[in-house]
Amino acid sequence: MDLHGGNIYRLEREGKSSILDYSSNINPLGVPETFKKAVIENFDVLVKYPDPDYIELRSSISKYNSLNIENVVVGNGATEVLFLYMQALRPKKALIVAPSFAEYKRALESVDCEIIYYKLLPEKNFALNIEEFSKNIPQCDLVIICNPNNPTGTFIPLENIKRINNILKVKKIKLFIDEAFIEFIKGWEEMTAANLRDENIFIMRALTKFFAVPGLRLGYGIYFDKEIASQLLMKKEPWSVNSFADIAGKVMLKDEKYITATEEWIDKEKKWFFEECNKINKIRAYKTNTNFILIKLIADTAENIKVKMLEKNILVRDASNFVGLDEHYIRLAIKNRDNNIKVLEALKEVVE
Amino acid sequence: MDLHGGNIYRLEREGKSSILDYSSNINPLGVPETFKKAVIENFDVLVKYPDPDYIELRSSISKYNSLNIENVVVGNGATEVLFLYMQALRPKKALIVAPSFAEYKRALESVDCEIIYYKLLPEKNFALNIEEFSKNIPQCDLVIICNPNNPTGTFIPLENIKRINNILKVKKIKLFIDEAFIEFIKGWEEMTAANLRDENIFIMRALTKFFAVPGLRLGYGIYFDKEIASQLLMKKEPWSVNSFADIAGKVMLKDEKYITATEEWIDKEKKWFFEECNKINKIRAYKTNTNFILIKLIADTAENIKVKMLEKNILVRDASNFVGLDEHYIRLAIKNRDNNIKVLEALKEVVE
DSSP: OOOSSOOHHHHHHTTOOSOEEOSSOOOTTOSOHHHHHHHHHTGGGGGSOOOTTOHHHHHHHHHHTTOOGGGEEEESHHHHHHHHHHHHHOOSEEEEEESOOTHHHHHHHTTTOEEEEEEOOGGGTTOOOHHHHHHTOOSOSEEEEESSOTTTOOOOOHHHHHHHHHHHHHTTOEEEEEOTTGGGSTTGGGTSGGGGOOTTEEEEEESTTTTTOTTTOOEEEEEOOHHHHHHHHHHOOTTOSOHHHHHHHHHHTTOHHHHHHHHHHHHHHHHHHHHHHTTSTTEEEOOOSSSEEEEEESSSOHHHHHHHHHHTTEEOEEOTTSTTOOTTEEEEEOOOHHHHHHHHHHHHHHHO | OOOSSOOHHHHHHTTOOSOEEOSSOOOTTOSOHHHHHHHHHTGGGGGSOOOTTOHHHHHHHHHHTTOOGGGEEEESHHHHHHHHHHHHHOOSEEEEEESOOTHHHHHHHTTTOEEEEEEOOGGGTTOOOHHHHHHTOOSOSEEEEESSOTTTOOOOOHHHHHHHHHHHHHTTOEEEEEOTTGGGSTTGGGTSGGGGOOTTEEEEEESTTTTTOTTTOOEEEEEOOHHHHHHHHHHOOTTOSOHHHHHHHHHHTTOHHHHHHHHHHHHHHHHHHHHHHTTSTTEEEOOOSSSEEEEEESSSOHHHHHHHHHHTTEEOEEOTTSTTOOTTEEEEEOOOHHHHHHHHHHHHHHHO
């Protein structure tokens, strides 16, 4: 199984401890206090099954996104939403814009779908050229785009998503957009594909990254297609979202203080981190729109650098197994300034 | 979707409140305090993804069952384990011993499996006659048995499970046993099919009922077949068990005090509840081995009685939609003495 980031548990079992985990792109502000308070106060919700319709949770999520409750399906992490959508659509052939998150492939394989890749190029900074792309879309059932893209940090503006979608609609190809990291972009509310309210588009989101709760398992899908709705409901396992995740969705999405603090942190930190990276010799950092950064190692391999960084108790993501990348790429999370300084210093030492 | 018990949330949205929920078979001792303490102390585990291999959790579960870690797969509730097993096995034709839990049907349908039923008879107290059963097993890929059986409360002793399994093995038919309620039987450790350590058998368990945490979502499977292991791992979504459920498994299974208190409560209460039921005219209660009881209404329908009980703020399970039952059956949970008395008094009033 190809997992997000590194397997910190395996390292700990092997005797490594207090590792600074820069392989996992989680908000350094930590679990919102408002949520902790709500869990302690409502601990006994566990003795009941969750609401199978998740009415209150879906209502909170739809308000947060200025949508209606019918546009929202919730899942046990974004992963369940991803696998569920594939079960519902059952594409025969899908195109993944790569490099990107490895779970799309696994989800497509779970429904025996043929997979092709459209590769973004490092020499073009992994930007998607719409004209080029349009000419090269083969007949298929589904196109998958991660936006902002993991691991490149690139972002396709809404008007271009609209153009792509219009081209796909003519060809009767559905569009799946993973927006798990979009909230790290200032003004994301204006930039999400949800604004298009288009039947052809399915959007995946997670609370994991922005609210620092990957252990909680809460993701959701946004959609406007009534046909897929009945398929989703039929295939869905009941009560897949646990009661604490249910509470989280209701509490955290209203936590303006946490949201504002996060926006201020990332807005400042991502620019700084990118600039500092590019002051280091023998690496090349790609400009990022979100809370992680892709780095090309000019003179060394990711495997080597990962080992050397681990000797300094820092775990980085060896990005060489992303389709379209090679053995020279690593991905770093962006966290708080103190730790970012430590990581940059360590990186400088190991690469120069 | 056919859900466990009644939908208490829908009733609450319709204005009903403080309902005594006897449709849901949850331990009345409530969430173990040891677990609550552990969650508060370890709240920040949420900022990490769970261990994708769930080593510690699977180790706790295997110790609790005197097994090895390789024999245990964990899931987001027993439901995930059930659906996952069907994805891994992909049976073409399956036989369900009925009446029983409705989710087997949904899980089989999710892999387009043909379903046939072997119906247990009320006039035989829903007991499974092995000779009769053996003669009537058609060629198929899988037999599903719930033991103790939901909703009848009947239990098949281990030696009979062994006989059934031997017959099935000759016919190359796999055996799936749902033991979600087995821990409510005194001395269950000697009676579980896990003792057979047989490659042909897959056992499903849940922490939901015994430890009163249906909102937490934690179930597991026990298996000895290496072939199915690789299929299970391939089909499994990563991190499907949340970090709090991970803690729960480690803490609750060692909570001897809670376990003993539960055993003492249910051992006393199930006999008493059965005897009291049968003092009421116009109903017939079936002897139960676990924490719920099936009741036949001699002179009324489940639909009527459900409405009348709800007027008294008690929710019962209309059991008429279980395959093999008719409109005259309800199922009641067994809870603490005070509430049991209230429910029995109310039932007496509405049926007599």
